[in-house]
Amino acid sequence: MKPQSMLFTIYGEYVRHYGSEIWIGSLTKLMGEFGLSEPAVRAAISRMLRQGWLESRKVGNRSFYSLSERGRKRMEEAAERIYKVETGRWDGKWCMVSYNIPEERRALRDQLRKELGWMGFGMLTTSTWISPNNLNERIRELTEVQEITEYVEIFSAEHTGWSNPKQLVQKCWNIEEINAKYKEFIDVYRAEYEELAESIRQGKEVPDSLCFVNKTKLVHQYRKFLFIDPDLPEELLPELWLGKEADQLFQDYYRLLNPGAVRFFETVYEAAPV
Structure with missing residues (x-):
């Protein structure tokens, strides 16, 4: 996992709900859960500052990093698509x-x-x-x-000719490749979800840190579909489309992991003093 990409996930999934700002020490501890070193995290933060995704400020000898206006807009757009709701019929x-x-x-x-x-x-x-x-x-x-x-x-x-709408979709997007990526996602996370659900049914304790790691990885992987899935309306989807199955799996697993993940984040998170 690339540090900068993971930082986008951490900010989009957690930090933006807590004022969009976080202490660098909290960030490095959270990223450390994924085996990422402090120098790697600091280097990724520097790149995001240069690219205009983050802003920084000092409070005493501590550094705090927040989403820029550009960063907030991108996170909102991403969340809107990740946690999308069903839309109406396509107007053509x-x-x-x-x-x-x-x-x-x-x-x-x-x-x-x-x-x-x-x-x-x-x-x-x-x-x-x-x-x-x-x-x-x-x-x-x-x-x-x-x-x-x-x-x-x-x-x-x-569009008035000559391809029909589904043929036009095939010309502009690699639907087979997207379907294959969804299958990979389902194959990996179906087993994880069922194993955790069974543990919970049996009353086994699930550490909050595990929920944080697994939920963040889940969102991190699912977020990649924002770059390849055009979010086509129902009328344009192929007969065999795995996007819906993947989305349902994502939502079910997310709901299972979210409470523990948030609890863990809150134990590590530190905002700037008011």
Whole structure:
């Protein structure tokens, strides 16, 4: 597990619910539960500061780190998708983004592609990406922040030919690969969940530290689907789709682990004095 990626999980799953700020000592202790050293944690925090995800402040001789505005928005977006609720029927419209960013601004073009992938867009052609979800306002905000509005056009479009909607999905996303990743997730965590559920039924004591580690790893692994699953509406999903089974397993296992995980976090967490 990469330290920076794990820090995103710790902040998104725990710290953001406690004022979004935490003492570095608490962070290193929490990360130590996963075998990550203090130097590795500090290096990852430095990278996140440079990238604008975190902000820091000193209180006496102690350092505290909080989510920046950018970091809070990203965590909220991630939580909205991880803990999603069922949506209504698809209206048949596609959100389409087309861009023509000059070569001298290549870094911005690469960043835009990463953000489009994160949001769940699929690449129809090299510079045209689509999503069946209404993400127009998110794209407007993103392109304004990146100051690339002159190079980008946004459409709410109706597809009239020639592929049918499911064929279009197959062109823009690797559905088989996503299904295979969901199967891997189910194969790993089904056994873990059933073993823990059986222990609890038998009245065995489950350490809070174990709940913290297992829940954090669960969220950490499930969070990876944000980068590959486009969150397609029911009408566009293939007949064999393992995303729903994986989501149900995630929710069941999460509920089992959450109380102990939160108790452990609270014993370690230390915020800045008021």
